Structures are given as structure tokens and as C-alpha cells.
Amino acid sequence: MALVKLQTEFFRNLDGAPVAFSPSMNLLFGENGSGKSSFLEAIGYLGLGRSFRVGRHQAVCTHNHDRLTVFGGLNSGLAIGGDRLSKGVGNIAHRLGISRDIVAKETRLKVDGEAVRSLSQLARHFPVSVIDPGVFDIVAGGPGKRRQFLDWSVFHVEPSFSSAWQQCQRVTSQRNQMLRNGRLDEALIRVWDAQYVTLAYQVTEARREAFLLFKTALDALLAEVVTPWTNGLKLDFSPGWDTSQSLADVLIQHREQEQRMGHTLYGPNRADLRMKFQGRPVSETFSRGQQKTLVILMKIAQGMVLNTLGKQVTFLLDDINAELDGEHRAMLAEKLRELRCQVFLTSIEQPQPQALWRHTMPDFKMFHVEHGGLTEV
Numbered sequence: 133m134a135l136v137k138l139q140t141e142f143f144r145n146l147d148g149a150p151v152a153f154s155p156s157m158n159l160l161f162g163e164n165g166s167g168k169s170s171f172l173e174a175i176g177y178l179g180l181g182r183s184f185r186v187g188r189h190q191a192v193c194t195h196n197h198d199r200l201t202v203f204g205g206l207n208s209g210l211a212i213g214g215d216r217l218s219k220g221v222g223n224i225a226h227r228l229g230i231s232r233d234i235v236a237k238e239t240r241l242k243v244d245g246e247a248v249r250s251l252s253q254l255a256r257h258f259p260v261s262v263i264d265p266g267v268f269d270i271v272a273g274g275p276g277k278r279r280q281f282l283d284w285s286v287f288h289v290e291p292s293f294s295s296a297w298q299q300c301q302r303v304t305s306q307r308n309q310m311l312r313n314g315r316l317d318e319a320l321i322r323v324w325d326a327q328y329v330t331l332a333y334q335v336t337e338a339r340r341e342a343f344l345l346f347k348t349a350l351d352a353l354l355a356e357v358v359t360p361w362t363n364g365l366k367l368d369f370s371p372g373w374d375t376s377q378s379l380a381d382v383l384i385q386h387r388e389q390e391q392r393m394g395h396t397l398y399g400p401n402r403a404d405l406r407m408k409f410q411g412r413p414v415s416e417t418f419s420r421g422q423q424k425t426l427v428i429l430m431k432i433a434q435g436m437v438l439n440t441l442g443k444q445v446t447f448l449l450d451d452i453n454a455e456l457d458g459e460h461r462a463m464l465a466e467k468l469r470e471l472r473c474q475v476f477l478t479s480i481e482q483p484q485p486q487a488l489w490r491h492t493m494p495d496f497k498m499f500h501v502e503h504g505g506l507t508e509v
Contacts, residue, residue, distance in 0.1 A: 133225060133257060133444055135175060137205030142194040143177075144170040145504040154497040155207055157469075158476045160485040162501030168478040171501065172262075172448040175476060178228050179260030179446065181239070181251035185199050186258040189232045201231040206258060231441045252294045259288050261441055262315075264450035270430065271407065272415045278405040282369075285434050286342040289442060292443050293338040297400075300331040304396050308465070312394040312410055316387075328399065335400040336371045342437075343369040343405070350433035357429070357463060361422055365409050372402035424455055427472040432467050439471055446474040453479045462488055468496045482509075 134155035140146045140413045145167050160168050169185065170412060173192060176184045183192050187308060193200045205224040229242040243257065261284070269277045286293045307324045310316065347367055354362050374384045382398050383390070390397050407414040407426075418426065435445040447468060465488035468475050476499075477483065498509040 133206040135178065135204050135258065135446060137203075137224065138175060138209045139203045140172075140174050141199075141201040143174050143202060143333050144192050144194065144202045145508070146170055146174060147503070147505040149505060150203065151499075151506050153474075153476075154495055155370070155474055156167050156472075156494050157496035158192070158474075159485070159496060160476065160478045160506070161480065161482045161498070161499050163480065165320060166198045166501040167504040168501045169450050170504065171506070172264075172450050172476055172478060175204070176260055176262060177202045177230055178405040179258040180231060180262075181241075184262045184264065184266075184448075190234050193232070193234050195436045198234045199231060199477065200234075201229065202469070203227070203229045203357070210282055226257050228258060230254065233486060235457070248328055250294075255287070256291075259438060259445045259450060261434060262448045262450070263428060263431055263452065264448070265455060268424050268427050268455075270427050271418070275402070275404040279403055281357055281430070282339060282343060282346070282403075282405050285346055286338050287344060288438055289342045289441065290338040294339065295336065296331055296334040300328070300335050300400060303328045303331060304399070308395045311391050311396070318392055323389075325380060325383050328396075329378075329383070332372075332399045334378055336403070338428055339400070339403060340369055345437045346430075346433055349436040350430060351434050353429055353436065353467070357467075359429070361418070362426070365426075366465070368408075370404045370406050372400050372404070373398040421457075421460075425460055428456075428460075428464055432464070432471065435468075435471050444473055445471070447476070449477040451478055451480070454479070458487065462474065462490060465489055466491070 134153075136153055137150060138153065139148065139150040141148050160171060162168050170192075173183050173185055176182075182189070183302060186192065189200070194428060204227070205221050206226045208225045209309060214228055227242075227244050229240075231240045232238070233240075240252065243253055248254070270281050283293075303324060307321070310321055310324065311384065314430040337430070350367070354365075373379055377385075378401060386398060414423065414426065431447070435447070438445050449464075452464070456464065465477075469489060469492065482500075483498065485498075499506040500509055
């Protein structure tokens, strides 16, 4: 599905006026501080339930106000086979809303006017993928960044994953409390171990299946684009323990180690997406530019997987001109056009569509951003 209508209230410096977007390409340009990234941030709220730029809701609420609201209208997006059902704003298939009371620390969510309790119910309607300067930590950062990247795919591929992962995290927290308590009750820890192991295998199997789908898509993508430097690239999914043994045995064998450290050291909370080139980590062998290109191709591969499942991804590209040269921007734009996904792209200079799409021009809208307001060009 694609976001074709957006309205905000007390969100950063945005003026709150309703905006109609294209279900295909949307190009936003304006000076620094004009509100370009804030629009992407507001769009991201509907699919992520939070900001992709900062960790606190209060940071995005307009100064001297104690609540914020984001409302979005989605059209039907893609039909089976990839043909668009609707290009206009008039055919609203779903309405999503999220509001946050900063003082009461309460979040209210609505889908089609009905209150819902889980952010996952918004996210399933509106898959959002962010490509901004921070996303390149997927390669150079720690395992947590790569788990987050993989779990975005798992969430949209396997509906049961979200519940299993939340339960697994709760059990992990309980185990950690016991491990920190000093003297360990072996009978009780074995009870928590049993629950943890059951959930760990559920989470790991879902991750493994999603990884295989992702890797197949990425391999196909790398075969299409001119990236000779990726020859020899190897991606593997590490579940978080040595699978030559059962996780139950691993936990028993390392009980003293976990007790000394005071937290769980083996299992899905330690899973990783390992990327190596000629036996060494990609972060050590690829240039910064190559790492950026690889991450973008990985993001596109995620979109390809969801596309085969009949789901349309909305990509938010924040100030991509500062990260990629013209050739790589054109490659990215063309691959996103082929995906027939929705795109929001920001830049300081007015974009040149003919430089982005050199062969087939997609439907697009262009907006100038100034003082938190959008003016269609």
C-alpha cells in the first residue's frame, strides 16, 4: 500500500496542512532546516511507531506542546502481478493514525477509526524502509544493527514472529535477573531455560527462512548490477550459538560463564548477519562507498522479497545526494522504479528527474519544502 495523504499536528516544525502524495515517486527539496527530514520522520511514524532520527517522542513534538498526531491515508497499492489498482488519492483503502501524549506518556493507535493496541498492526499495513546516513551502520556497526535489519524482513514475512520474539525477550529478561541474583536456583533456571529454548527455536527458524529469501533476492540483484567488487562476498546467518549442539546443552555447559557475566550469552539475542569478503569482515575490506552501495542493495533486496509476497514497501531516502554519487543515485532510482514501490526522496537542490531515470520516467510529484510546508512544483 502507498501513502497518498498525510496530515500532522504539533510534529516538529511542520505546518500541519494536509498533503497529497504520489503512490509512486515523491521528490522533496529545500534548504537545511526547512522540514524535509521532518516530513520523512512523520511518514516513518506511521510504519515504525517512532522516529528513525531520535529516541524520544518529546524530541519531535512542537515546542510548548505536549502531544503530537500523525494521520495517513493509504491507497490500494499493488495488485497481484504488480499492476497498480489506483494512482489517485480518492481511493483510500486504510486510514492510520498515531498520537502521543508526552505528559501522560501514552500512545494511541488507530486503524480505520478503530483503536488498536499494537504498533505491529500499523506496520503490517505500511512497511517503511529508511535509507539515511545512519543506515550504513548495518555493515560497520555491531550485531544489533544487523539483527534489526534482518528482523524487519522477518516481521513482514512471518506473521507469528513478532509475538514469539517479544515472548523470547521477556523470558531472556527473567533469565538475566536470575543470573544476576548471585546464588542460582538450578531447578528454577532450568524451567526458564526450557521456555527460552522453545521460543529461541521458533525465532531462529523464522529468521533463517527470511534470511534465505533475502539472500536469494540479493544474489539475483547483484547479478544484474555492475558491482564486480562484490564477487566473493559471502553472507551467512548466525543464530547466536554453535548449532552443532542443542541450545539446551550450550546453556548448561556455559552456566558459570553466564552467571559471572550476569546475562544470557547464547541464543537469538546474539544472532548476527555475517558479511565477509575473502574471509574477512566487509567492514574491514570494503571502502566506505562500497559499504554504502552494498547496504542500499540489501535494502532493495528486502523490497524485492516483500514484492513477491504482494506487499509494497515505502522507501524514505533522506539526503541521499550527500551519500552517493550521480551514477549510484541513478542505479538506486532505477531499481526502485522497477520495484514499483513508493519513494520519498529529499535533497537540498531541486532534483533532476531525467538524471535519476534516464530511460523510463515514472510517475512522480515534486515538492518544495519551506518553513515546514510543502508546495507542489
